[in-house]
Amino acid sequence: MPIQWFPGHMAKARREVEEKLKLVDFVMELVDARAPLSSQNPMLQQALQNKSKMIVLMKKDLADQRETTKWVDYFNERGTKAVAIDVNDKADIKHVIQNAKELGQEKMEKLKAKGIQPRPARAMIVGVPNVGKSTLINRLANKKIAKTGDRPGVTKQQLWIKVKKDFELLDTPGILWPKFEDELVGYRLAALGTIKDQLLSMQDITAFVITYMQQHYPDLLEERYQIAPDMEDMWEIFEIIGKQRGCLESGGNVNFDKVADVVIRDLRTGKLGRITLESVED
Numbered sequence: 001m002p003i004q005w006f007p008g009h010m011a012k013a014r015r016e017v018e019e020k021l022k023l024v025d026f027v028m029e030l031v032d033a034r035a036p037l038s039s040q041n042p043m044l045q046q047a048l049q050n051k052s053k054m055i056v057l058m059k060k061d062l063a064d065q066r067e068t069t070k071w072v073d074y075f076n077e078r079g080t081k082a083v084a085i086d087v088n089d090k091a092d093i094k095h096v097i098q099n100a101k102e103l104g105q106e107k108m109e110k111l112k113a114k115g116i117q118p119r120p121a122r123a124m125i126v127g128v129p130n131v132g133k134s135t136l137i138n139r140l141a142n143k144k145i146a147k148t149g150d151r152p153g154v155t156k157q158q159l160w161i162k163v164k165k166d167f168e169l170l171d172t173p174g175i176l177w178p179k180f181e182d183e184l185v186g187y188r189l190a191a192l193g194t195i196k197d198q199l200l201s202m203q204d205i206t207a208f209v210i211t212y213m214q215q216h217y218p219d220l221l222e223e224r225y226q227i228a229p230d231m232e233d234m235w236e237i238f239e240i241i242g243k244q245r246g247c248l249e250s251g252g253n254v255n256f257d258k259v260a261d262v263v264i265r266d267l268r269t270g271k272l273g274r275i276t277l278e279s280v281e282d
């Protein structure tokens with residue numbers, strides 16, 4: 001597959017996350033609810049050492065509800081607190097805060113037991129590009145950004161956001177490099193817009209999405225584009241969608257790149273329906 005590893009970028013990303021990790025008590029790892037494992041990064045687990053972590057499955061409003069429930073159970077059963085949210089839902093934001101506070105309290109209890117003066121628990125948000133880090137920070141900040149001075153270990157001054165009186169959040173997220181070791185992971189991430197569109201052919205990504213939908217969401221595919229689940233010829237499928245949606249060149253031929261744009265835009269904006277591209281059972 002024509003994707004490179006960019007080792008220099010990954011090493012830099014890792015160093016930056018490790019520096020910030022020194023400042024916090026626990027981490028909120030954001031993943032995309034539509035591909036939770038694919039949007040995780042194994043580098044984080046190693047860098048975390050003994051720090052605790054909670055997982056926030058983002059964009060649950062775009063994901064298949066049944067799959068999301070299974071994924072939340074999946075992480076919880078493996079001992080990691082997990083919540084699924086729509087960042088625009090206030091109740092969901094409260095739920096995140098409640099879970100984060102519980103994680104912070106555990107840390108504070110440990111400090112107290114050692115005779116150390118309790119202080120607000122500190123956390124940071126990490127995640128791959130486009131997963132929703134900045135948006136969630138803004139929602140949690142609720143415009144109450146508190147400047148609490150330098151912390152050791154970083155040259156740049158860090159700002160802490162006071163979410164609640166006993167919970168502070170680093171104002172800048174840690175960006176994790178997406179993982180590319182598996183072709184399927186690459187297709188899922190590209191379809192969701194995590195990795196740059198130019199890295200993989202848009203037509204290939206679209207073919208992947210259509211095939212996945214034929215297997216898992218045949219009704220949604222038929223509803224939007226009138227594509228029968230058993231239609232195998234991808235060329236014909238592109239032709240049908242192209243004619244329907246006016247993706248034509250001047251001579252009247254279907255332009256496959258335009259078809260790919262339409263399908264991927266429909267997927268990302270939820271117009272195709274609520275779709276999860278990675279199942280617990282996969």
Ligand SMILES: Nc1nc2c(ncn2[C@@H]2O[C@H](COP(=O)(O)OP(=O)(O)OP(=O)(O)O)[C@@H](O)[C@H]2O)c(=O)[nH]1
Binds near residue numbers: 129135
């Ligand atoms: N539908 C929906 N969209 C969301 C949600 N969370 C974030 N988004 C959207 O996802 C897009 C990316 O969000 P950002 O907050 O910029 O993501 P980021 O992780 O900070 O991105 P980078 O700066 O590229 O690392 C934006 O268009 C957000 O509006 C969510 O829960 N539901």
